[in-house]
Amino acid sequence: MEHTLSITISSDHKKMLHEIVNCTKMKENEILQKLVEDYYSSISGSVGSPKSKLTSKPVIIDGFDIGDEVSDGIIVIDNKGIVLRINKAYSKITEIHEKNIVGKHVQTFVDQKYFSNSASLLVLKEKRKVSILSTVTANKKKVLLTGTPIFDNNGEIQQVYTIMRDLTELIRLKEQLEEKEKENIRYYEALKYFNENKNKTDFIGQSPAIFQIKSLIEQVSQTDATVLITGETGVGKEVIASEVYKNSSRKDQPFIKVNCAAIPESLLESELFGYERGAFTGAQQKEKLGLFELANRGTLLLDEIGEMPIKLQSKLLRCLQEKEITRVGGTRPIKIDVRVIAATNQNILKQIKEGLFREDLYYRLNVIPIKIPPLRDRKDDIYLLLHYFLEKFNKRYNKQKKIDPETADFLTTYHWPGNVRELENTIERLVIISENQYINVDQVILTLGDESTSNKLSQHSTFSLKEAVEKVEKELIYNALKKHGSTHKAAKVLGVTQPTVVRKAKTLGITEW
Numbered sequence: 001m002e003h004t005l006s007i008t009i010s011s012d013h014k015k016m017l018h019e020i021v022n023c024t025k026m027k028e029n030e031i032l033q034k035l036v037e038d039y040y041s042s043i044s045g046s047v048g049s050p051k052s053k054l055t056s057k058p059v060i061i062d063g064f065d066i067g068d069e070v071s072d073g074i075i076v077i078d079n080k081g082i083v084l085r086i087n088k089a090y091s092k093i094t095e096i097h098e099k100n101i102v103g104k105h106v107q108t109f110v111d112q113k114y115f116s117n118s119a120s121l122l123v124l125k126e127k128r129k130v131s132i133l134s135t136v137t138a139n140k141k142k143v144l145l146t147g148t149p150i151f152d153n154n155g156e157i158q159q160v161y162t163i164m165r166d167l168t169e170l171i172r173l174k175e176q177l178e179e180k181e182k183e184n185i186r187y188y189e190a191l192k193y194f195n196e197n198k199n200k201t202d203f204i205g206q207s208p209a210i211f212q213i214k215s216l217i218e219q220v221s222q223t224d225a226t227v228l229i230t231g232e233t234g235v236g237k238e239v240i241a242s243e244v245y246k247n248s249s250r251k252d253q254p255f256i257k258v259n260c261a262a263i264p265e266s267l268l269e270s271e272l273f274g275y276e277r278g279a280f281t282g283a284q285q286k287e288k289l290g291l292f293e294l295a296n297r298g299t300l301l302l303d304e305i306g307e308m309p310i311k312l313q314s315k316l317l318r319c320l321q322e323k324e325i326t327r328v329g330g331t332r333p334i335k336i337d338v339r340v341i342a343a344t345n346q347n348i349l350k351q352i353k354e355g356l357f358r359e360d361l362y363y364r365l366n367v368i369p370i371k372i373p374p375l376r377d378r379k380d381d382i383y384l385l386l387h388y389f390l391e392k393f394n395k396r397y398n399k400q401k402k403i404d405p406e407t408a409d410f411l412t413t414y415h416w417p418g419n420v421r422e423l424e425n426t427i428e429r430l431v432i433i434s435e436n437q438y439i440n441v442d443q444v445i446l447t448l449g450d451e452s453t454s455n456k457l458s459q460h461s462t463f464s465l466k467e468a469v470e471k472v473e474k475e476l477i478y479n480a481l482k483k484h485g486s487t488h489k490a491a492k493v494l495g496v497t498q499p500t501v502v503r504k505a506k507t508l509g510i511t512e513w
């Protein structure tokens with residue numbers, strides 16, 4: 001049978017109840033229910049009732065000891081600052097055992113730097129309720145302290161009770177929320193960018209460097225000027241050459257690409273300039289058109305121009321200056337109308353110094369220089385590109401893989417020695433091999449490890465396997481600690497437990513980060 005219990009609360013108790021709600025964030029009826037339960041159990045004499053606690057511990061709030069039932073810490077001091085009692089949660093948060101604090105002056109703990117400051121002492125000084133933020137030194141926990149004075153009938157402070165709320169979880173949630181919000185903004189921007197550029201381009205990027213290159217492309221596309229594109233391998237030199245072509249008035253004419261490094265030296269001349277019938281032993285009966293002639297009225301990309309044999313460079317220079325070519329074995333100059341774009345990942349100026357590249361050809365090619373910075377120097381683009389490739393490969397392999405913010409963060413901080421090509425290959429591999437919907441940092445590390453870490457290590461053949469594993473572990477743990485600042489966060493990122501991080505850091509000699 002159910003009974004309805006009606007409770008009448010005095011205005012003093014109402015005030016108190018209100019403060020407990022404020023401090024503990026429990027609901028009013030939850031607190032009342034708890035009090036009623038305690039009351040009933042006190043009548044039946046069970047341990048933990050207000051009465052039984054009252055006999056062993058000082059009063060906390062007007063006769064009711066709710067202390068051990070709540071998750072917030074509670075400390076009660078008398079008007080001299082001596083600690084009368086703490087609840088279990090207080091011990092848990094501060095890692096101070098009840099027997100080590102009860103009976104001592106609270107100032108001792110501030111002096112010994114257990115806490116950065118004390119709300120209880122402040123209440124004694126200011127004789128009013130105060131709320132402050134403090135840090136528990138032992139575990140760096142951020143806590144919110146709300147100290148409330150209890151006055152006697154003469155208006156003197158009798159006791160102070162302080163509620164300690166552990167903000168660690170709250171801060172973590174707040175950080176997570178902020179990260180999610182940032183992620184949403186980035187997603188939104190990436191989506192907006194894709195929608196705006198969907199049908200326009202395969203050239204992704206909105207870093208300041210890429211913006212500049214885009215506006216340069218717009219300007220040079222309208223001319224026939226020779227363009228020299230430089231940058232490390234995989235930065236997108238060919239992509240940019242295509243953009244110049246697609247934006248130019250020659251876009252409906254041929255676009256021919258030739259990799260000067262891929263064609264044997266003996267064949268390159270005839271590939272580029274063609275040959276006349278019977279020009280050399282083995283030449284076919286019929287004449288052959290070279291790539292310059294095939295690209296007539298269009299655009300020719302001379303990729304890896306730095307690899308062009310010096311002998312051929314003078315012929316190329318003549319062709320660019322005279323706008324005509326002579327086939328191998330021929331004497332007749334043939335007029336051509338070709339826009340030349342050259343690309344290289346070599347340092348041509350160094351090659352000039354070493355006598356490997358003609359200076360006059362360099363200046364002839366370098367009319368419009370486009371220098372593409374490495375991917376690691378344009379972090380804004382990494383984020384866009386990784387989502388672009390994720391979408392591309394999800395579509396190709398019919399998957400719905402996602403990248404969590406932490407992983408995206410990691411990918412933006414990685415140094416990408418192989419630039420966009422390496423990022424593209426990595427995302428493709430991750431989309432294929434990842435078993436979960438979310439691609440995580442561990443998988444990325446393993447995938448990158450396939451190529452970079454293991455390659456780097458295999459070059460150091462003096463390492464034993466154990467040493468090599470330790471080296472990788474040390475690097476990963478150190479980087480995670482440095483980036484995330486705490487063993488807890490590092491453990492989460494590395495997908496191991498926090499004690500494992502602490503233990504491994506110790507054995508690997510990581511003492512600071």
Ligand SMILES: Nc1ncnc2c1ncn2[C@@H]1O[C@H](COP(=O)(O)OP(=O)(O)OP(=O)(O)O)[C@@H](O)[C@H]1O
Pocket residue numbers: 202203204205231232233234235236237238239240303344345420421424
């Ligand atoms: N800005 C970009 N947007 C989209 N894809 C890109 C971009 N830059 C590079 N890529 C992709 O990265 C890969 C490598 O690009 P690309 O071949 O143009 O590099 P590269 O600088 O010419 O390399 P290499 O010096 O080795 O010839 C290609 O698959 C290309 O589609």
